[in-house]
Amino acid sequence: MAFKQTILCIGAGYVGGPTMSMIAKNCPDTQVIVVDLNEARIKAWQSETLPIYEPGLREVVDEAIGRNLFFSTDVIANIPKADIIFVSVNTPTKTYGQGAGRAADLQYWEAVARTIKEHATSDTIVVEKSTLPVRTAEAIERILHASQNGVHFDVLSNPEFLAEGTAIHDLENPDRVLIGGREDEQGQKAIQTLVDIYAEWVPREKILTTNVWSAELSKLTANAFLAQRISSINAISALCEATEADVDEVAHAIGTDSRIGPKFLRSSVGFGGSCFKKDILNLVYLCEHYGLTEVAAYWEQVVLMNEYQMNRFVDKIVSGLFNTLVNKRIALFGFAFKANTGDTRESPAITVTRRLLEERANVVISDPQAIPEAKHDLADVIDQVEFSEDPYEAAKGAHAVCIMTEWEQFKDLDYQRIYDAMLKPASIFDGRNILDHAALGEIGFNVYPVGKHAIVNG
Ligand code: UDX
Numbered sequence: 001m002a003f004k005q006t007i008l009c010i011g012a013g014y015v016g017g018p019t020m021s022m023i024a025k026n027c028p029d030t031q032v033i034v035v036d037l038n039e040a041r042i043k044a045w046q047s048e049t050l051p052i053y054e055p056g057l058r059e060v061v062d063e064a065i066g067r068n069l070f071f072s073t074d075v076i077a078n079i080p081k082a083d084i085i086f087v088s089v090n091t092p093t094k095t096y097g098q099g100a101g102r103a104a105d106l107q108y109w110e111a112v113a114r115t116i117k118e119h120a121t122s123d124t125i126v127v128e129k130s131t132l133p134v135r136t137a138e139a140i141e142r143i144l145h146a147s148q149n150g151v152h153f154d155v156l157s158n159p160e161f162l163a164e165g166t167a168i169h170d171l172e173n174p175d176r177v178l179i180g181g182r183e184d185e186q187g188q189k190a191i192q193t194l195v196d197i198y199a200e201w202v203p204r205e206k207i208l209t210t211n212v213w214s215a216e217l218s219k220l221t222a223n224a225f226l227a228q229r230i231s232s233i234n235a236i237s238a239l240c241e242a243t244e245a246d247v248d249e250v251a252h253a254i255g256t257d258s259r260i261g262p263k264f265l266r267s268s269v270g271f272g273g274s275c276f277k278k279d280i281l282n283l284v285y286l287c288e289h290y291g292l293t294e295v296a297a298y299w300e301q302v303v304l305m306n307e308y309q310m311n312r313f314v315d316k317i318v319s320g321l322f323n324t325l326v327n328k329r330i331a332l333f334g335f336a337f338k339a340n341t342g343d344t345r346e347s348p349a350i351t352v353t354r355r356l357l358e359e360r361a362n363v364v365i366s367d368p369q370a371i372p373e374a375k376h377d378l379a380d381v382i383d384q385v386e387f388s389e390d391p392y393e394a395a396k397g398a399h400a401v402c403i404m405t406e407w408e409q410f411k412d413l414d415y416q417r418i419y420d421a422m423l424k425p426a427s428i429f430d431g432r433n434i435l436d437h438a439a440l441g442e443i444g445f446n447v448y449p450v451g452k453h454a455i456v457n458g
């Protein structure tokens, strides 16, 4: 069948894979090809077992794969076929040189831009899907147009706002789609091409168009605001623990103010995920670059508060277990950075595990999806950690259970059975406030929630 147009996406990760599958599903007359250098990842997209766990993704992929959705490792051969190229490669925090620990590492992005330039044979729209520092599009445009070969490129910024675990819902019903482009005629034409794709399933009034810089900065700002809400409620959780207040009651009370709103006010052991920390550090670097020292310090505090919250959680475990963890078995329920994903990037569980190991505890990790990733994250200390898919096994003989991820299944466990199999006194540190603390107290547990008073039985 002849397709109306061809979209190529470079980078088949958590963002590229689901986003392209959704476009393919909703635009059957558009050919969508997703490429990645990682052969194993591409094979997995073509197989029964997708490379990422995301509820509902299988159905979306199944609808389009082989019809108008294709996965391949051949980047170069597919570039000339594309009318639109999305770039969704990773942009981790730099670990070396100028801006190390803060700035985004743009080496993959630039390499991709150079490959596109070399192999494109007709006018192409290049779309930034990765989150990039403000003004990257300009640099990319300069690279693409250096040593003209008669091919014209338009660079658009189309940041992705999906959250993992709810990616399919977020893609199907986005709050908004944001497209930034140049204000000249050609830029506006490119914007319209991308608008037409999303308009196949997203109401037109939810598709916002801006200039390129606004789109780039909006993505960093959205993540900074979201993370700031969590750090704000976590800061209050420390005060609640020091006083008689309950952080959930405070969150509910403030969340009923329509100006504040109820979402994203769940106090926790801390936020994780590939985006929040990276994007805030990026924003901080950007502010410093422009000499805005106070603004940089303001946003950096969001990350520092998150580290404080993770450390406070471990401090609570140490003091709750009589100031020594040596050889004590501690079961972590959950390792993913949030529920409904196998992703562990920047998961608070990593920080907590490493600190528990420093205290010479015996850590056993249970998670319904994230054990393979956890093994990868803890490769250097793997002989000091145990893994068990069965939370009852993990808790057997333990001094403490720590809830690290808000998986539904952890709410429904038989905690009497868990208590019976643990050493006494048995403690639960609920880093997500998902359990019925009073009921656990009745069973006999010592219970340590976040931002609420502890229940100490023995
Ligand atoms: C990525 C970025 O990390 C994030 O900043 C942005 O907001 C969205 O895109 P994600 O999809 O979660 O997020 O990253 P990841 O799962 O690491 O996927 C990136 C993929 O790009 C990997 O599969 C990697 O193999 C691939 N890649 C990277 C290439 O194909 N070519 C490269 O040159 C570099």
Ligand code: UDX
Binding pocket: 160, 161, 162, 163, 164, 165, 223, 226, 230, 263, 264, 265, 266, 267, 268, 269, 270, 271, 272, 273, 274, 275, 276, 337, 338, 339
């Ligand atoms: C985030 C943004 O929500 C999304 O728009 C952007 O595209 C990518 O970054 P993600 O990191 O996938 O998405 O998940 P999110 O639901 O935002 O959760 C991030 C972290 O914050 C998780 O560790 C989560 O457990 C934590 N969190 C979230 C809280 O601790 N409390 C809350 O109230 C909400």
